[in-house]
Amino acid sequence: MESEEISSECCGSGCTNCILDQIIRSQNLIRNVDESSILPIGYYRAFKCTLIEQIMDNTFLFRFRLVPTDEEQQKQLIVAPGSHLMLRIFKNWRFANRPFNSIFSKWRSSMAQFKNTETRDRRRVVEKHDKTELDLYLSRPYTPIRVNCDEKSFDVLIKLESGGEMSEYLLTLHTDDVTEWKGAYTGFFWKRNMHKHLFGFVQGVGLAPVYSIMANILNDEEDETLLNLWYCCKDMDSILLRSDLQAMSHYWNFKSVIYLSREKCSCGGRTSRNCLCLSSKKRYNEQIFNHRLEKQDIQNLLEKVAPDSVQVLICGNESFAELIVACITELHIENYYKF
């Protein structure tokens, strides 16, 4: 089974005895777990939440830190860039009457407008994946954007979903609460200078895996891969990791371009792809366009490079991924990976 097939098969419902763990172990896909790592795949470990920070209206940064046992003090937390970890919670967490965290108050009140009881009731009937045992948990995958190996902590950006089960649980999460994580899972591994060009096409919070892979490459002085990040989001206020991307642009081998699909335009240039409204909002050296990323943009970018010198990474919704795959296939680029 290909790694891509494995990740697409994950039911995400947090099976206590996940069959994917067995497949992944047997195929040795998890190459990032070695003797010095303290996160063995297949076992949940307790991580304390040490930071919650609002990044934008619906997206929050969470930091989780493992409190190691005495034997683990010298070990490191190793999570390969681009891989994801699984967070699990008790399915009946609501019975614990957990208090809401006020940092989410604004998001909660905006969510209240959209609450649809019919949808929520339907969602509560969760199909059990592993029918052989009592399944007490539900889980969701999240992709660390940063890992501090020595501090044994990682940061995740989480976009809260209205009516989402894990999202609603997270509204009750406070710093110092203990959560359970396992992993890491990935099907994509980067080797230094593996390709001349690495192109990332990402959408919204799909920035996370590609950002962490590219940031890691930039930290490696001997990796001279040319990095291009094409990032699509809604509007100026929804650009994630904006300062980090700006800092990365100081490296000679990194370039990012941001496409906004729903930013307002008062100059009338948006339809002709020539909007000037953003000039005062852009920071030094930022390339931001006030229109959607289209086929023509992808082709203009990729037709200049030899197809066999390129690796493409894609992370976004299905229609976004379809657009990118159709374009690169036309250009005979075969090396692509969809997160």
Ligand SMILES: Cc1cc2nc3c(=O)[nH]c(=O)nc-3n(C[C@H](O)[C@H](O)[C@H](O)COP(=O)(O)OP(=O)(O)OC[C@H]3O[C@@H](n4cnc5c(N)ncnc54)[C@H](O)[C@@H]3O)c2cc1C
């Ligand atoms: C590999 C991978 C990595 C990921 N990394 C990240 C990450 O770094 N950051 C991040 O924010 N997300 C990430 N995700 C997404 C994340 O795992 C969750 O899917 C997301 O947080 C929503 O989970 P939830 O439990 O809150 O919502 P869910 O309960 O799964 O619901 C999702 C949406 O569907 C609606 N819904 C649910 N059930 C029904 C139904 N029966 N009928 C109609 N509507 C329904 C809900 O209202 C909600 O809007 C990743 C996903 C994958 C696969």
